[in-house]
Amino acid sequence: MLGLGGVLLLIAVLVWVYAFYDALTAPPERVRNLPKAIWLLIVLLLPVVGAIAWLAWGRPRAEVRARVRQSPFGWQGHGGMRARRPLAPDDDAEFLRRLDDDLRRNDGDDDPSG
Numbered sequence: 001m002l003g004l005g006g007v008l009l010l011i012a013v014l015v016w017v018y019a020f021y022d023a024l025t026a027p028p029e030r031v032r033n034l035p036k037a038i039w040l041l042i043v044l045l046l047p048v049v050g051a052i053a054w055l056a057w058g059r060p061r062a063e064v065r066a067r068v069r070q071s072p073f074g075w076q077g078h079g080g081m082r083a084r085r086p087l088a089p090d091d092d093a094e095f096l097r098r099l100d101d102d103l104r105r106n107d108g109d110d111d112p113s114g
Helices: 006-027 036-045 047-058 093-109
Strands: 067-071 074-077
Touching: 006 036, 006 047, 036 047
Parallel strands: none
Antiparallel strands: 067 074
């Protein structure tokens, strides 16, 4: 039977293998703080310290989607089927375009020489 040292060694090896695999399969554009190749070298050459460093500072963060209140009876995430609407009128390109058209049209109506 394994003693305490054997169990700790097994845990350290499993964490190292997991960290190396995770670093190897992580998308390069999402890796934090250092380039992916440097992280792979750190995890490979410094097994325990490198694995912990990768998990703490190099691993890409999970994407968190905020929840938006849909109705009094449920919740809907941002990735729903509804199109996102502008929050203010000046954020809405269509509103600004209509406003500009209305202003141009009204400029011609105010001509006193008519």
